[in-house]
Amino acid sequence: MTALNSLIAAIDAAPSAVGLITAVRQLAAARDPEAIPKLIEILGYNNPGAAVAAVEGLVALGPVAVPFLLANLDGYDYGARAWANRALAQIGDPRALENLLAAAQGDFALSVRRAAAKGLGFLDWSALPPADQEAGQKQAFGALQVALGDEEWVVRYGAIAGLQGLAQQQPQWRDPVRQLLGDRLPCEPELAIQARLHWAIQSLNP
Amino acid sequence: MVEQGSYTLEQAIANLQQTEHLGDRYYAAWWLGKFRVTDPAAIDALLDALNDDLDRSPDGGYPLRRNAARALGKLEDPRIVPALLHCLHCPDYYVREAAAQSLELQGNPVAIPALLTFLAGGVAAAVPTPDKPHLVQPYEAILEALGTLGATVAIPEIQPFLEHPVAKVQLAAARALYQLTEAPEYGDRLIAGLAAPQLPLRRSALIDLGATHYLPAAAAIAQTPAENSLKLIALKGLLENHLTRQAQDTLHLTEESEQVMALMDSLL
Missing domain, CATH: 1.25.10.10 (Leucine-rich Repeat Variant)
Known part of the structure; x- marks a missing residue:
C-alpha cells in the first residue's frame, strides 16, 4: 500500500469522530494532489472538525484543487457545499x-x-x-x-x-x-x- | 415583515382560530412569532391558544400551547407576561420550558419571584422525571431566565446548580452567575465547557457564552470544534453585549470589538 493509500485507509477505518479528525489532519498534511478527491469527500461527512481540516488541506494545495472542487459541488448536501465554497473563497x-x-x-x-x-x-x-x-x-x-x-x-x-x-x-x-x-x-x-x-x-x- | 409568500396575517389568525386542522393551527402559531406580528387580534388568538385542550400529543402534552408560548415570547403586549407566568404551572414540561424561555425574552423582572420558586429544594429536588428524557422542571431555561432578568436576589439559590449532575444545567448556572456577578470564574467555567468531548455540550457552551459579554472567550469560541454558523452566532452575541454595555456612543469601536470582528471574518 502506498503512503497515501494508508492515510486514506486510516480515515475509512477511524474508530470515532475524534479519531477521524486526526486521520484527516494527517492526510491534509501530506500536501498530495492525489488526496484531493478524498478531502472533498470528507466535506460531506457532517463532522465540522474533519471538514475544517479537509478545507485547510485543500487551501494549502491551492489552485490545483479548484477544478475538482468546482466539478464536485454537492447539489444536495448544503453543508458540504458551504465547506467547498469556503475552500474556493480561501484559495481565491x-x-x-x-x-x-x-x-x-x-x-x-x-x-x-x-x-x-x-x-x-x-x-x-x-x-x-x-x-x-x-x-x-x-x-x-x-x-x-x-x-x-x-x-x-x-x-x-x-x-x-x-x-x-x-x-x-x-x-x-x-x-x-x-x-x-x-x-x-x-x-x-x-x-x-x-x-x-x-x-x-x-x-x-x- | 408580515407577508411571506402567499401566507397572510389574516390567514394565520384564521388558521389559528379554527379547530378542524390541528397542523394548520400549530404552523400559524409559529408563523405569528417568527414574523413578530403586532396585530392585537393575533395576540388574542395566541393567548387563547395557551389554553387549548384539543391538540394533544401521545405523551399527554399540549403542542399548540408550546408553540403559542414560544411565539408570544417574541411579541409585545402587556398581557403576555401574566399569561406566561400562568403557563409555568402547566402539566406539560415543554410548555413550562417554553414559558420560561419566553419570560426571559420578555425581559420583565416581574417574573423573577415565580421563576425563583422553581429552585426551592435545590439540586436535591432537581432529579430526572421517570421514563422521560428531562428533569422534573426545565432548570436550564429557569436559570438562564434568572440570569438575563438580572435576578441578583437568586445568586445563593443558583450557585449550588454549578454542581448539578447534568452538565448542561451546570453551564446554565455558570452563564446566569456570570451575568449576575461578572466574575471571571464563571466565564472561565463556560470556556471550559467549549472543551467538552461531546459536541452537544460544546454547542451549549457556545450559546451560553454568546449570551454574555465575556470577551476573553472570543478566541476560544473561534477555535472550538463545532459548526462555524454557531460560532459566528456566539461571537455576534458577545460583540453585541459588549457594544450595548459601552457608553452611548456605539460608533466608537474598541480594540476588543475589532478583535471579535476579525475572528468572525475568519469563520465566514
Missing part, C-alpha cells in the same frame, strides 16, 4: 468566480451565501487576463451589493468583509465601496452588522 482562484457569483446571490443555504460573499472580495484577479479583470470585478461588486441586502445577518456580514477586501485589494473600488457601505448603515437593523460596517468604512477612509 478566479476560475471560481461564476460559482461564487451564483452562490452568493442565489444559494438557498445561508452558510453557502456567506462563504461565497466573502470569497468574492478575495479573488486573485492577477490570475485573469487584464481585459477580463474589470468585468469580473464589476460582477463581484454587483453580487456583493445584492448580498449586502440579504435577509440573513451573516450573509450581510460576509458581504461587508468581501466588499472591504475588494476595495483594499483594488483601490479603484475604494470610493464605490465606501459609498455603498455608508448607504447601508442607516437601514441596517443589527448592532453587530452596524459595527462591522463602521469598521470597514473606517479602514477605507483616506
